[in-house]
Amino acid sequence: MTRQPESLRIAGRDVPVLTATTVVAGAGAAGLRAAEALAERGQDVIVVTDRLKAGTSRNAGSDKQTYYKLTLAGAAGDSVRELAATLFAGGAMDGDTAVAEAAWSARAFSHLVEAGVPFPANDHGEYIGYKTDHDPRQRATSAGPWTSRSMVERLEGRVRRLGVEVVDHCRVVDLIVSGVGDGARAVGLLLLRTEAPVGDASPFLLVRAAQVVQATGGPAGLHGRSAYPRGQWGASGAALRAGVVAQNLTEWQFGLASVAPRWNVSGSYLQALPRIVSTAADGSDEREFVADALGDYGRLVTWTFLKGYQWPFDIRKASDGSSVIDLIVGRELARGRRVWLDFRADPGGRPLDPAALAPEARAYLTAAGALSGRPVERLRRLNQPAYRLYLERAPRTDLAAEPLEVAVGVQHHNGGLAVDDWWQTSLAGLFAVGEAAGCHGVYRPGGAALNSGQVGALRAATRIVADHWAVADEVDFRAAAAPVVTAASDLVAAAAARFATGRAETGAATLAALQQLFDDHVGLVRSAASVGRALDQVTAWDQALAATAVADASSRRSLDRLFLGRDLLLVARVCLTALADYAALGRSRGSALWTDPAGRPPLAGAAGAAWPDEFRFRLDAGALDDRVQQARHDAASGATTLTWRPRRPLPPPDDQFETVWRCHRQAVD
Ligand SMILES: Cc1cc2nc3c(=O)[nH]c(=O)nc-3n(C[C@H](O)[C@H](O)[C@H](O)COP(=O)(O)OP(=O)(O)OC[C@H]3O[C@@H](n4cnc5c(N)ncnc54)[C@H](O)[C@@H]3O)c2cc1C
Incomplete structure (x- = not known):
């Protein structure tokens, strides 16, 4: 209809x-x-x-x-x-x-x-x-x-x-x-x-x-x-x-994902044990940097395998577990290098040695008949549709013939x-x-x-x-809608008037700048200082939007970008306010590392010494598990109020049938 x-x-x-x-x-x-x-x-x-x-x-x-x-x-x-x-x-x-x-x-x-x-x-x-x-x-x-x-x-x-x-x-x-x-x-x-x-x-x-x-x-x-x-x-x-x-x-959840197409490389993609390599921006100077950073073949193959089903970065596995790999990749990307999964050869510069795998990984690959051949053959045995996916999606990649570019990205809120x-x-x-x-x-x-x-x-x-x-x-309805329609129309009129004076549209640039800011300051590794800087910047952008936005009212795309920018700037501002508040209270938990100079580096011993201080962290160890941080924004004042409420407990079992049935009948009658 x-x-x-x-x-x-x-x-x-x-x-x-x-x-x-x-x-x-x-x-x-x-x-x-x-x-x-x-x-x-x-x-x-x-x-x-x-x-x-x-x-x-x-x-x-x-x-x-x-x-x-x-x-x-x-x-x-x-x-x-x-x-x-x-x-x-x-x-x-x-x-x-x-x-x-x-x-x-x-x-x-x-x-x-x-x-x-x-x-x-x-x-x-x-x-x-x-x-x-x-x-x-x-x-x-x-x-x-x-x-x-x-x-x-x-x-x-x-x-x-x-x-x-x-x-x-x-x-x-x-x-x-x-x-x-x-x-x-x-x-x-x-x-x-x-x-x-x-x-x-x-x-x-x-x-x-x-x-x-x-x-x-x-x-x-x-x-x-x-x-x-x-x-x-x-x-x-x-x-x-x-x-x-x-x-x-x-x-937010962070983890390894391919860059083009954007796709999560969990499960079979890592259980097949590809080499993880990096290159300079132009593709030259290939290095097997994860193997070099771990310096231990058993860890390399076992953690790569485990990263398959321990997919999101998990700070609890960042000192002696599979999430160290996300950090090594993150550090490599921060050095300006590109990272690839290479399914054409075994990791660690030698044929796969099953004896070096943890028993759990060895048993899984043995049961799946996927211990022999190159990583691409293991992948196809484990999960043929996962191999075919990159053949069928643009840009087409044949994992048997070329490496797949990956990065650590955000995937879920x-x-x-x-x-x-x-x-x-x-x-x-x-x-x-x-x-x-x-x-x-x-x-x-x-x-x-x-x-x-x-x-x-x-x-x-x-x-x-x-x-x-x-x-x-x-x-x-008219009374409720009037102020909202008026505010949106005024924003369009003001942005269009600036465009008429020859100024360039701002919508797309606002979105690009916001994404760069989040990548730089609120990624897998962040600190109270980096989040604070991002909050100041976003607050300034958000406050200035109504007075500075420029849009072409004759272009639906331009208007779309104007409203998208407005929406995301407010989300960013409220999220960053929440993050800044968390930074003052909490330590690392979930899928992020909060820099703490008094903490420990990801790996112990000599391997740990190679990490810059921004990778030092301390675990929250569930300290805030029973509390939920809530945020409420007040559009009139521009202030966001944060509260930490106790979480609602698991309700006691309600298991007397006749009681539940009586309530049900009353609700239906
Ligand atoms: C790579 C990847 C892998 C994942 N793997 C898993 C997994 O294995 N298991 C799992 O449980 N979850 C997984 N997730 C998460 C899960 O896929 C999503 O949380 C879920 O699909 C979201 O469904 P949704 O209907 O809420 O939103 P969406 O599917 O995102 O739908 C949102 C809808 O709203 C529309 N929309 C968006 N903005 C606007 C707007 N401003 N105005 C009007 N319409 C709008 C969109 O066009 C769309 O129709 C994965 C996510 C990613 C990115």
């Missing part, structure tokens, strides 16, 4: 308005699942997205992109509470969210199976799993390198069959909020139409709705060095500007908008699902992000349907 927009005259401008009971912003795995669940329950739902073919779910993956769920195979025990305890053990994660993610994981997974995502099962129907990072069991499964794309494609098919309208080429600019304080409620969205013809018509579109589901993914545009697919930006700034509370903004166990944010009427929500804490099992997105989407849809909230009437 394609609905015709009405026109609303706001502050002297005619702006098209679409009305729906619920608007879902974002068409990734989480957003589409929310839209599907709402439509199945009879809701009038509309999906808006900046570019249907963009987003992380549709364009990112790894050797075997992982979905984490309750064990559904074998004789080893598992339970909802045990899975919840694993999620909770990541630190700074709320207990009720952990139980919800565990309890509905089998349901969410089964739905994907029924939708046609090709998760493999044995002849008896068991979904055999494997072990992923931070996983004490074998709960992980995969449909191959493109698991999340398969999810999106199947979910999109179902959403289309249910007749849900998907409005493409609309960037989220702002939330529309009615009321103030405890009475505030999200009543819609302001969007920029990024491909509408330029003319007299408004570049904006309003959506009026009883609920907004924010499923716009992570704020991927902050970093230049990144495993996120190009074209994923996020819209967290819109929620922050509206005063929505965010949490765990300090927690564990933090985001704070939600309860129905994925409601601090603003009534606004739900956040998928990576836009800050469900995870410091560590999470690989694959938990996709599960969280599916469970959160279903929980949010269930809640929305139960709430029966009505769409704001036209008078209320």
Whole structure:
């Protein structure tokens, strides 16, 4: 169904308005699942997205992109509470969210199976799993390198069959909020139409709705060095500007990823034991720098293997474990050299010696029949689709014939908008699902992000349907939308007036400068001083934006970059404020090294002496695991308030059937 927009005259401008009971912003795995669940329950739902073919779910993956769920195979025990305890053990994660993610994981997974995502099962129907990072069991499964794309494609098919309208080429600019304080409620969205013809018509579109589901993914545009697919930006700034509370903004995952295409090189890519080499910028002067830095063949092959399933950098494995490799690579990149995985020859300058591998690695490769041949042959035996992926993606790379350039990049934001166990944010009427929500804490099992997105989407849809909230009437909506439309229109008018005087557009340059700043100051290795410098710079840029931005109003791309820059500058500012606060309190934890001159270098003994002081660190050792850092931005004053609240504990088991049944009947009646 394609609905015709009405026109609303706001502050002297005619702006098209679409009305729906619920608007879902974002068409990734989480957003589409929310839209599907709402439509199945009879809701009038509309999906808006900046570019249907963009987003992380549709364009990112790894050797075997992982979905984490309750064990559904074998004789080893598992339970909802045990899975919840694993999620909770990541630190700074709320207990009720952990139980919800565990309890509905089998349901969410089964739905994907029924939708046609090709998760493999044995002849008896068991979904055999494997072990992923931070996983004490074998709960992980995969449909191959493109698991999340398969999810999106199947979910999109179902959403289309249910007749849900998907409005493409609309960037989220702002939330529309009615009321103030405890009475505030999200009543819609302001969007920029990024491909509408330029003319007299408004570049904006309003959506009026009883609920907004924010499923716009992570704020991927902050970093230049990144495993996120190009074209994923996020819209967290819109929620922050509206005063929505965010949490765990300090927690990002870093790890090894190929540069072109951007792709995570976890699992089989490293378990195949390629050489890790570096060259000068022009490709000359090749050195096997990881082997040189470790100076120990057994460590070289064992840690390279382990880095496969211990993929994200983990500071706890940075003194005597596989994460030392990320630091060695990071140090090499900082020296201005390029780093490559070379699958054509064995590491360490000699044929692979299985006796030097740790028993766990040797047993795995033996069982897979992957101990002989060159690394590329081992890779093909372990995972042929992972080899083929680089043949099929641009720029085409045949790993049998050429090396693959890699770097340490950011891949996932564990933090985001704070939600309860129905994925409601601090603003009534606004739900956040998928990576836009800050469900995870410091560590999470690989694959938990996709599960969280599916469970959160279903929980949010269930809640929305139960709430029966009505769409704001036209008078209320106009009053709420007017200041937002006016501010966005004024920004465009002022930026266009500067452009008319001959000044160059600033949108793209702002984004490039921001990414460089984050790469330089807020990467894998950072310090209180580097974060402080970045915060000062970003605050200055953000404060100056309204008075200095330049955009060509006759170019939709120029306007798009203007609003993207505005969104990301605010996200950057709030994230950096959170990081600066953390730096004053905490030591290294999760997927980052915080420089501490009083700490120790990554390797002990002579090898440790070779590390510059910026690599010295001390572990937080879980000191802040029971607390969650929250951030709330006040647009009027420009101040961000930070608080550390106790995390919500794991709720006690609620296991008396008749009691639960009675409550259920009361809720349904
Ligand atoms: C290389 C890589 C490998 C990964 N591997 C795994 C894994 O193995 N297991 C796992 O669990 N997780 C993994 N993740 C993380 C996981 O893929 C993501 O967290 C998840 O796909 C996010 O889904 P989502 O629906 O929340 O967001 P997305 O899939 O990013 O969708 C966001 C949607 O919002 C739209 N959008 C964005 N900004 C705007 C805006 N301003 N206005 C309007 N629309 C907008 C996008 O176009 C898109 O439609 C990986 C991530 C990467 C980058």
